[in-house]
Amino acid sequence: MIQSMTGFGSGEKNGFRVEIRSLNHRFIEISLKVHPFMNKYDIPLRNIIKERFYRGKFDVSVSISNKESASLKINKESAKSVYAALQDLQKDLSLPGEININTITEYGTLFIIEEEPEYNVDALYVAFREAISELEAMRIKEGKFIMDELHNRIELLTHINNEIKLLAHRETENFRERLTEKLKLILGAEEIDTNRIIQEVAIMAEKMDISEEINRIENHIKQFIEIFNNGNIIGRKLDFLLQEINREVNTLSCKACDYDISRLVVEMKTEIEKIREQVQNIQ
Numbered sequence: 001m002i003q004s005m006t007g008f009g010s011g012e013k014n015g016f017r018v019e020i021r022s023l024n025h026r027f028i029e030i031s032l033k034v035h036p037f038m039n040k041y042d043i044p045l046r047n048i049i050k051e052r053f054y055r056g057k058f059d060v061s062v063s064i065s066n067k068e069s070a071s072l073k074i075n076k077e078s079a080k081s082v083y084a085a086l087q088d089l090q091k092d093l094s095l096p097g098e099i100n101i102n103t104i105t106e107y108g109t110l111f112i113i114e115e116e117p118e119y120n121v122d123a124l125y126v127a128f129r130e131a132i133s134e135l136e137a138m139r140i141k142e143g144k145f146i147m148d149e150l151h152n153r154i155e156l157l158t159h160i161n162n163e164i165k166l167l168a169h170r171e172t173e174n175f176r177e178r179l180t181e182k183l184k185l186i187l188g189a190e191e192i193d194t195n196r197i198i199q200e201v202a203i204m205a206e207k208m209d210i211s212e213e214i215n216r217i218e219n220h221i222k223q224f225i226e227i228f229n230n231g232n233i234i235g236r237k238l239d240f241l242l243q244e245i246n247r248e249v250n251t252l253s254c255k256a257c258d259y260d261i262s263r264l265v266v267e268m269k270t271e272i273e274k275i276r277e278q279v280q281n282i283q
Contacts, residue, residue, distance in 0.1 A: 018127045029058065168258075
């Protein structure tokens with residue numbers, strides 16, 4: 001099943017609330033925002049995400065609503081040490097001013113401890129997995145929209161390539177006719193060397209031959225569809241194939257002289273870019 005890399009999921013259980021957002025990313029990147037007492041669950045929570053997803057940037061927020069059960073504990077000895085150190089510093093440097101409770105609380109991280117609230121760790125994992133499941137469902141739903149869009153655009157890309165294939169057969173003949181008409185205007189019909197025209201047309205036909213590029217594009221598109229239909233983790237593979245298709249189209253663009261072919265090449269490049277925009281959002 002194809003997944004988009006964009007999605008959101010949330011879950012709640014016994015005071016825990018988990019929110020997970022995912023965006024496009026070449027690899028997998030996880031950012032966890034949790035209360036300090038939950039830092040010990042950092043690696044297990046990351047592993048849960050890695051078990052379910054392979055690409056994307058994940059922003060995870062875990063909060064707990066029963067923090068009223070938490071309490072602050074003051075280490076009085078540490079607070080006294082802070083106060084004494086400030087007094088000594090004031091005396092040594094002859095600093096004016098008053099050292100009061102407001103001054104001391106600025107250093108509260110040294111002696112104010114927030115005790116860990118009571119909680120059920122199983123509830124944390126239940127909420128987390130609920131958010132993961134909701135996120136995955138949204139990514140799959142978005143993936144379905146991308147599949148429909150890609151299906152239509154690949155069909156159009158195939159149609160354009162087939163049109164170019166039909167036009168390519170007439171390009172050599174058109175060149176021969178244009179060359180003959182120009183020589184008639186310059187030399188007159190009686191002085192035209194038919195053999196020389198045939199030779200020039202043969203040389204130009206070799207330079208203008210785009211059949212190899214057309215066939216390669218066709219094969220790449222077939223491979224694209226095959227990978228696309230198989231689903232699963234396909235984003236990078238499709239992106240690579242698009243690069244190969246684009247390379248062949250650029251070569252075709254340089255070799256083709258026919259106006260209609262050049263116009264179709266521009267259309268093909270436009271479609272490739274639109275397809276790439278969609279593929280870059282696929283896991």
